[in-house]
Amino acid sequence: MSHVKVGIGLPNTIPGASGALLVEWARRADAGPFSTAAVLDRLVYDSIEPFAALSAAAAVTSRVGLATNIAIGPLRGTAMLAKQAMSVDALSDGRFTLGLGVGARRDDYEAAGVARRTRGAVLSEQLAFVRGQLDGSGIGPVRSIPLLVGGTSGAALGRMARYADGYAHGGGPPRAFGSAANRARAAWRDLERPGEPVLWGQGYFAFGDPDKGADYLRDYYAFTGPFAEKIAAGNLTSPRAVKDFVRGYEAEGCDELILYPTVADLDDLARLAEVLA
C-alpha cells in the first residue's frame, strides 16, 4: 500500500467566507501537514473564483501545492484558461496542478453564455491546448503543469487517459473511489499510456458544527436533488471518521486525498491538522 498524501480545501465555495479568512486558511495550510491546498469551482454561487483564490494563496505560501480540483474548463475560453493556469503556476513557482472537468450544473453554463451540449469536445480541446499548443502561440508564460481530469463517463475517462497525468474523483466512500480508480487504470491502459495515472480523491469534513456543515452540503448540492442528502450524510464529522476515510482511500490506491471544509472555521482546520499529524 502506497502512502496517500492528504491535502486540504480552501473555503472558496463556502458562502460568507471572507477573502481575509481564505488567505489566512492558505497560510495555515502551508504550515502543514497538508500536501496541497485545493479549490472547487462554481459560477452561479456565492464563491470565490478558483484561479483568483489560488493566486491569493500563492502569495502567502511557499511550500504547499495548489490545485483546482476541479475547475469547470468550458466556462472559460481556451486561451484565457491556459493563461490563468500558467499564471497561477508562475506565481506559485511551479506548485500548481490543473484539474479540469465539465462540471454538473446547467446554470453555470447558462450564466457563462456557453453551450453545454459541446462541453466534452471543448474540454478535450482545452486539454490538447494546454498540453501542446502554447509554445509558438505567443501566449505565455509557457509552463509544464500536471493535469488532472474529473468525471465518471467513459468519455471523461478516455479524455483523462489521452491528455492528463491523472484522475480527479468526485467524492464518495472509499469503495466507490476504488471502483472509479479501476476504471481510470483501465482507460490508462486502453490508451497505452506508460505507468499509472495519478489518482486524486476528495471528501468533506466539519468538526465544530457538523449540522452547519451538512446544511452547506445540502445547499451546495441542491441541484442534484435527492443526492444532496447522501452527500451530506458522507460529511466526516469525527477524527475517527477522518482516519478511517484516509485509510480507506489509501487502501484503494489513492495518491492524493483532498479534504474540503464544510464550515469556514479555522478551528476545524487546526483540528484536522492535529488528526493528520
Place this chain on the structure above:
Amino acid sequence: MKVTVVGAGPSGLYLAILLKKADLAHDVTVLERNAPDATFGWGVVFSEETLGALRDADYASYLEITDSFARWTSIDIHYRGQVLRSSGHTFSAIKRTHLLDILQRRARALGVTLRFGAEVAEAEPAELVVAADGSNSTLRRSGSFGTSVEPQGCKYVWFGTDLVLDAFTFIFKDTEHGLFQVHAYPFDEYTSTFIVETRPETWRRAGLDAMSEQESIAFCQNLFATELGNHRLMSNKSIWLDFPLVRNRSWHDGNLVLMGDSAHTAHFSIGSGTKLAMEDAIALANSFVRHPDAIEQALTDYELERQPVVERFQQAAGDSAGYFGRVGHYLSLEPIQFAVNLLTRSGRISHANLTQRDPQLMRVLDAWFASSTTPGAVAPPPMFSALEAGGLTVRNRVVRAGGDLAEAARTGAGLVLTGFVAVSPDGRTTPSCPLLDDSWAPVVAKVHDTGALAGVRLGHAGRRGAVRESGVDVPLRDGWPLVSASPLRYAPFGAVPREMTAADMARVRDEFAAATSAAADLGFDVLELDLADGYLLASFLSPLSNKRTDSFGTDRLAFPLSVVDAVRAAWPGLLVARLTVTDWARGGLSVEDGIANARACAEHGVDVVHVRAGWSTAGSAPEYRRGYLTTLSDRVRNEAGVRTLVGGYLTTPDEVNTVVAAGRADLCLFEPQPTPLEAAL
C-alpha cells in the same frame, strides 16, 4: 411511528415484522390488493449469505423458513443429450406461498395489521409509506424516483412441475426453431419451479406468440418430454413474459420509499430477486434503529447501504441475461467447457471459486483443457496450458505488451508483443515511434532466451500520426503530412490527413509487406497487424472515418484485407490481427459488423484476432470496468469461430484462468497492478 406498507410480498411482510420487533410502539399496517392465499410464482431461491442475514434479523421466522426448505448442492446441465453434474454449490428454496404464510403469521403475532383485498387509496396517512408492490408498482407513480423500466433478456414463462428435482437444473434443447433453455429447481418435496426461456425470434418461429396458455403448456410439455418423463407442467397464470429491468435513481421521495422489485429488479437467471428484497427490508428496518426520529436520514442511510449492493447484482444479472440471450452460439463448445462457461456467466463465480466448490469438475476441466482425457489426469490451470496456433506453440496463455520486451518475457509470459512499430517513417505516431531495424535482433534473442515467443505489432498511424510524447494525440507543431481513408481530423488541433489514392494504398501495402519480411528476418515469431484504434487500416473499416465514395468506401474491408493478404504471403508464422470489433458509437461499426470483419480476417489467413473496441474517433465512450472487453472477445470467438486474444484490464491470474477456461478467449493480455510487495522481495 405510523407505517403503511403497500404490498404483502416477502419484503413488505418482513419489513413489518422487523419494524415491530425493533419497537412494538410502531403502528404498522400492510395493505395487499390480493387475497392472502393468492399465488403468483412457485418457489423462491435463497443463498447462504441471505440465510445468515435472515437468522440475525428474526430467528423465529428463520427457523420456520429453514424447516421447510428444499436444499441441494448440485447443478445439472442437460446439453447435447447428456447430463453434466457440478457439485459443491449451496442452494435452498421455499414455496413462495408457504414463505408468505410464515411471514403473515409472524407479522400478526407481533401485532402488525394485515389488510388483504385493500387498494392503496384506502391507506390512512402515515409517517412512512413503503412501496413494496412489485416491479409494476402503482404507488411508485405517486412520487419522483427517476424510474426506468426496460425489457431485458429473452421471452420466458414460469411453470411448476411435479417432477421433484435434486439439483438446480439447466436444460438446453436445440430445435428446428432455435434453442430453448430451462431453469428449474425444487422448492418442496412435491414440486419444482420450471422456467422456459427462448429468444423472441425462436418464440415466434415456434408459433408461441399465437398460442393459448394451454397450447403453450402442451408445447413445452412435449418439448421437454424426455426430461419430464411422466411428470406434468403446471400453469399458474403462466404466460410468456419479458423480464422488466427496473431501476430508480432515487429510492425515496419525501416519506415514500421503494423496496424490493419496485426499487430494482435483477434478471431471474441469477435467482436473487427475493433475496435482494428481503435484504432491503433488513437494511430499512436497521436504518430506523439508527435514526429512530429522523425519517429523511434513515431513508438516506438505507439507500447508501443498498444501492451499491444492488448495482453489483444488477450488473451480474445483466451479464447473465446477456449470456442466455446468446447461448445459442455456444453449442459447438465441448460439454465441460460449455458447463464452465455457463457457471461463470455472471462474473460472480471464477475458476478459483469453482475449484474450491467443485474440485473434481475443475480437475477434469483443467486436464481436458490441457488435452488430456485420461481418467485421473492432472494438469496445471488453463492459463499455463500451451496453445498451438499458426504452426507455433505458445507456452502459456499470458501475453504482455509494450514496454521493455526482454523484461516482459522474464515475467513468464508465453508471448510478448512490442508496442506500436511503424512500417515507415510516415506511419509513425510520435517522432520516437520505433521502426523495424537491426536494433530489434538482440531484443528478440533475449526474449527467446526466456522461452517466450516474440511478436511485433506493425502499423501505420494514419491520421493519428505526428503527435507528441506527452499524452496521446497531442499534435506536433511541425509534423509530417498524414494520410487516411478520408480527409477528417482525428483529435483537436491535429492536421487534416490527405485522402489516400490508389497509389498511396499500393505503396503502404508494399511497406507492410516489406516490414513483414524484415520482421521475419529479425527472428520475430508472431506478427500482429494493427487494424485497430483509429490507425490507418482501422480508418478504412469504420464508417465514421471512411466517407469515401469510391470502391474503398463501398467495400470498407477491401484495402485492409489486401494488406492482410500481402502480410500473410510474406509471413510464415503466427499472424494476429489487432481489430476494432465495435466503435461503441452511433453510426459506427456494430458488434455484428466486427464479428463479420473478424470472420473475413480469419478467411484471409489470420490465426488470432486481438479484440479491440472504440477509438475509431477520438470521442469514444467505452464502459470501462475489469474485463470490459471479455464479452466482445467471447462473441468474436464463438460467433466468428476464430481464436482470440483479449485485454481489457485483466489483472489477476484467476481472471485469465476463467476467461480461457470458459472459451471466451485463447490468450489474455495480463496487466497486473504494481505492488510494493515486489519491491520488498
